[in-house]
Amino acid sequence: SAVISQKPSRDICQRGTSLTIQCQVDSQVTMMFWYRQQPGQSLTLIATANQGSEATYESGFVIDKFPISRPNLTFSTLTVSNMSPEDSSIYLCSSLGSRDSSSYNEQFFGPGTRLTVL
Amino acid sequence: ILNVEQSPQSLHVQEGDSTNFTCSFPSSNFYALHWYRWETAKSPEALFVMTLNGDEKKKGRISATLNTKEGYSYLYIKGSQPEDSATYLCASARMGNQFYFGTGTSLTVIP
Numbered sequence: 110s111a112v113i114s115q116k117p118s119r120d121i122c123q124r125g126t127s128l129t130i131q132c133q134v135d136s137q138v139t140m141m142f143w144y145r146q147q148p149g150q151s152l153t154l155i156a157t158a159n160q161g162s163e164a165t166y167e168s169g170f171v172i173d174k175f176p177i178s179r180p181n182l183t184f185s186t187l188t189v190s191n192m193s194p195e196d197s198s199i200y201l202c203s204s205l206g207s208r209d210s211s212s213y214n215e216q217f218f219g220p221g222t223r224l225t226v227l
Numbered sequence: 228i229l230n231v232e233q234s235p236q237s238l239h240v241q242e243g244d245s246t247n248f249t250c251s252f253p254s255s256n257f258y259a260l261h262w263y264r265w266e267t268a269k270s271p272e273a274l275f276v277m278t279l280n281g282d283e284k285k286k287g288r289i290s291a292t293l294n295t296k297e298g299y300s301y302l303y304i305k306g307s308q309p310e311d312s313a314t315y316l317c318a319s320a321r322m323g324n325q326f327y328f329g330t331g332t333s334l335t336v337i338p
Binding site: 218219 | 271326
């Protein structure tokens with residue numbers, strides 16, 4: 110299983126600014142994901158961060174708003190651009206892996222970044 | 228998009244009580260069902276991965292059952308303790324590694 114760290118753990122930002130969230134995995138992983146959870150909502154997938162190519166975005170999310178980098182197999186960043194109060198959310202990164210060779214894939218999560226936009 | 232629903236949205240129980248909550252998901256093209264436990268300011272922690280109809284998994288005082296034909300899973304906590312307070316998330320996984328999460332059940336155990 111992977112251990113994932115994120116920073117910052119929380120931030121309060123002004124409308125119109127941008128914030129970059131970093132995600133570090135303690136081992137090389139093929140797949141990394143970015144999710145958000147808005148208040149009262151489910152964890153929603155923003156995009157799959159692909160190493161060496163552009164991220165794959167889910168419906169409703171675009172690269173201009175949420176640019177993602179994945180320079181190697183252990184690190185990714187998500188930027189929330191031109192923020193508005195509606196972007197206030199918890200943002201989580203995750204990686205896909207299994208505890209052992211016989212297990213189904215699980216998602217291992219970072220602790221999340223709690224963002225408040227004023 | 229897969230519609231995964233959890234109920235209740237929140238729950239308050241007294242220490243020592245047993246409790247359970249539900250995750251419902253579309254039964255077509257089912258692949259796997261995941262339960263996670265998410266404490267505030269911590270990473271969601273995987274509890275169970277369930278794949279077969281009739282599966283029952285247990286981890287200490289927590290157990291889960293799976294019915295893939297009717298599309299639901301139950302999570303049970305026996306003798307709730309304050310440290311069980313957390314949000315419990317379920318996710319239905321499709322082949323291709325796409326996970327669809329419910330909104331979670333927030334459990335508060337009152338000492």
